[in-house]
Amino acid sequence: MKISDLTLAQASRDIRSGKLSPVDLAEAFFERIEKVNPRLNAYTMLLKKKALREAEGAEKELKKGKRRGSLHGIPISIKDNIWTKGFITTAGSKLLANWVPEHDAAVVEKLSNAGAIILGKTNLHEWAKGSSTLNPFYGATKNPWDLARVPGGSSGGSASAVAGSLCLGSLGTDAAGSVRMPASLCGAVGLKPTFGRIPHYGVVDGSGSWSLDTIGTLTKTSEDTAIMLEALAEPDERDKNSLGLPPLGKMNLNQDLKGITIGIIKDHFLDICAGEVKRGMEAAVKVFEKLGMTVDEAKIPHIRKAPFIWSTISRVEAWASHEKTVRTNPEGYSRGILTRILLGQFIGAHYYLKAQRARSILIKEFEDAFRKFDFMITPATPLPAPRIDEHESGYLDVDGKKVEVGGIYSFLARCTIPINLTGHPAVSTLCGFSKSGVPLGLQIIGKAFQETRLLAVSHQYEKATGYAKKHPSL
Amino acid sequence: MGLESSMKDNLEEKIKGLQFQIPRLNLTEKEVKVLTHQLELLQDMLEELDKIDVENWEPAVTFTRRDKI
Numbered sequence: 001m002k003i004s005d006l007t008l009a010q011a012s013r014d015i016r017s018g019k020l021s022p023v024d025l026a027e028a029f030f031e032r033i034e035k036v037n038p039r040l041n042a043y044t045m046l047l048k049k050k051a052l053r054e055a056e057g058a059e060k061e062l063k064k065g066k067r068r069g070s071l072h073g074i075p076i077s078i079k080d081n082i083w084t085k086g087f088i089t090t091a092g093s094k095l096l097a098n099w100v101p102e103h104d105a106a107v108v109e110k111l112s113n114a115g116a117i118i119l120g121k122t123n124l125h126e127w128a129k130g131s132s133t134l135n136p137f138y139g140a141t142k143n144p145w146d147l148a149r150v151p152g153g154s155s156g157g158s159a160s161a162v163a164g165s166l167c168l169g170s171l172g173t174d175a176a177g178s179v180r181m182p183a184s185l186c187g188a189v190g191l192k193p194t195f196g197r198i199p200h201y202g203v204v205d206g207s208g209s210w211s212l213d214t215i216g217t218l219t220k221t222s223e224d225t226a227i228m229l230e231a232l233a234e235p236d237e238r239d240k241n242s243l244g245l246p247p248l249g250k251m252n253l254n255q256d257l258k259g260i261t262i263g264i265i266k267d268h269f270l271d272i273c274a275g276e277v278k279r280g281m282e283a284a285v286k287v288f289e290k291l292g293m294t295v296d297e298a299k300i301p302h303i304r305k306a307p308f309i310w311s312t313i314s315r316v317e318a319w320a321s322h323e324k325t326v327r328t329n330p331e332g333y334s335r336g337i338l339t340r341i342l343l344g345q346f347i348g349a350h351y352y353l354k355a356q357r358a359r360s361i362l363i364k365e366f367e368d369a370f371r372k373f374d375f376m377i378t379p380a381t382p383l384p385a386p387r388i389d390e391h392e393s394g395y396l397d398v399d400g401k402k403v404e405v406g407g408i409y410s411f412l413a414r415c416t417i418p419i420n421l422t423g424h425p426a427v428s429t430l431c432g433f434s435k436s437g438v439p440l441g442l443q444i445i446g447k448a449f450q451e452t453r454l455l456a457v458s459h460q461y462e463k464a465t466g467y468a469k470k471h472p473s474l
Numbered sequence: 475m476g477l478e479s480s481m482k483d484n485l486e487e488k489i490k491g492l493q494f495q496i497p498r499l500n501l502t503e504k505e506v507k508v509l510t511h512q513l514e515l516l517q518d519m520l521e522e523l524d525k526i527d528v529e530n531w532e533p534a535v536t537f538t539r540r541d542k543i
Contacts, residue, residue, distance in 0.1 A: 211534075302526065305522060305523075305525075305526055307519075308519045308520075308522040308523050309523070309526075311519055312519065312520070312523060315516075326496065327495075327496055330496060330498050330499050331498065335505065338499075339505060339508065339509055339512070340512075342492060342499075342509070343509065343512055343513060343516055346488070346513060346516060347516070347520070351520055351523060353533050354523055354524075354526075354528055355523060356533035356534050357528035357531040357532065357533050357534075358523065358526045358528055358531070359533075359534040360528075360531045360532060360533065360534040361526070361528070361531055363534055407512075407515050408512075408515045408516060408518075408519045421534075
C-alpha cells in the first residue's frame, strides 16, 4: 500500500471489500506522520492511543458486518480551533495552550458517529486570522511541495497534512478563504459549503467570524470531499444558523453536465493576479469547453467593493470577540494579531451596518448572475504559494509589482473573501503548476445549496485533467 | 464622510491613545507607525464604503435569512 497514492474514496472501497484493515491503515498513517511531520509541522497534537483504539473498534464492527458508512475506519485530522472533548484545543493561541473542551464540536460528533478515525489536531494561523500558518507559538507549517514556501492559512496544517498524505481528509474553517486558499496553495481540494450547511457549533469563539465563518473540508479529490460532506451536512439545533435542510444523502458526481454555463468573473479577481495563475484559468476554461460546457464572462457590478465590505465586517466582529481579553491580557497575543484586532474599535456601528447592507447588494448581484450561469469560476488565489521569507517581509511580488501581505485584508485571500460575503458554496481545486513547480488553484462557485452539482463539476474537471493524481515527494 | 475629521487630523495621536486605554500594550514606536499606516488604510476603506449607495437595502446579517430558506 503506497499511502501517497491513496484517496479517501479508494481507502473506503478497500475497507468495505476487506482488502484494507482500519488498524493497518491507522498504523501506516502514524508511521508516515512520525517520518514526515517533523518537516511539515502540519500536526500540533496526535491522538494516537485513542485513534488506534477506535480503529480496532471499527475493525471489529466491520468484521461483524456493521458498516456505518463510507467514512468507517477512515483516518482524518481536525483543525485545532474545533473542539475535541478531553483534548486541548488551542485555536493557535498561547492563551488556550491548556484549554480542554468539555464537549466535541457537532462536526467531530458526526465524524465519530460515522466511524472516522481522528488522528490528531492540525496547526493554524494564530486565532485563524492570517494567511501563512507561521504560528509564533506552535511553529511554522510548511508547504509539502516546497518546504521553503507557506502552505497558506489559516487552515495551513490541514492543507499540508492532506497534500502531504498525513491523513485522508481534514476539517478546516473558512471566514476569508481559510479552507480554499491553503487548499489552492497546497494542491488539495477545499470546500466551503453554503453558509449554514455544516453546523458551526464547537468552533472556538474568536477564531472565526460570526457572520462569515463556515466549517469546510480538505481532501485530495472532490469525490473524497463528497464523502465527508455526506456525513457532515446535517442540521443541528445548537447552531442557530444551521439550515433546516434534509441530509444530502449519496451525492451523484457523475451526473450529465453537458450544456451547463460557466461565468468567469474577471473584474477584481484578475486585476492583480500573477500571469501563470491567469494561464491556469485559461487552460481550465478549455477543459470545461471540451466537457461540453459553455463559458462566458460574468459581471458583478460591486465586486471591487468586496474587500472593503468584508474587512469592515470582519474587523468589527474580531474586536467584539476579543475586546475583553485584549484589555486584560494583551501579552497573550502575538504583536501582529494584537495590532490587527485593535483597529476594529475605530469602526463605528453605523459602518458595520452599512457593510452588512452593502453585502446584501453583493448577494443580489451574484443571484442575478446565477440566473444566467450555472457556476462561476475565478482563480482561488492570486499567486502560487509564496516563499516563507517573502511572506515574512510583509510584501509579495506579483509579476514585478509589490503588494502588501496584509493591508486592510490578507492579499492571498482576495479571491476567496467575496464568497464568504455571499454565502454561496465554493470549491478550490488544482488547475496546474507554476514554473517553480507548486500548485495553482481554481475556484468554482455554485448556487446556494447546490453542493452536489458543484462537486460534480469539480470531480469531472479533475478526472479530465488528472492533476489530482500528482503528489509532492516527501 | 469617512472617519471623523479629528481622527483624520492626527491618526498617530489616536493610536497613541490606545496606549492610555490599555497600559499593558507597551506599543513600540515602530508599532505606532505600522498602526498609523493601518488606520490610514482603514480610513480609505470606510471612504470606499461611503461611495456605495445602500439606500433601501437591509443588512444581510447572514445568508440564511434570505427568503427562500
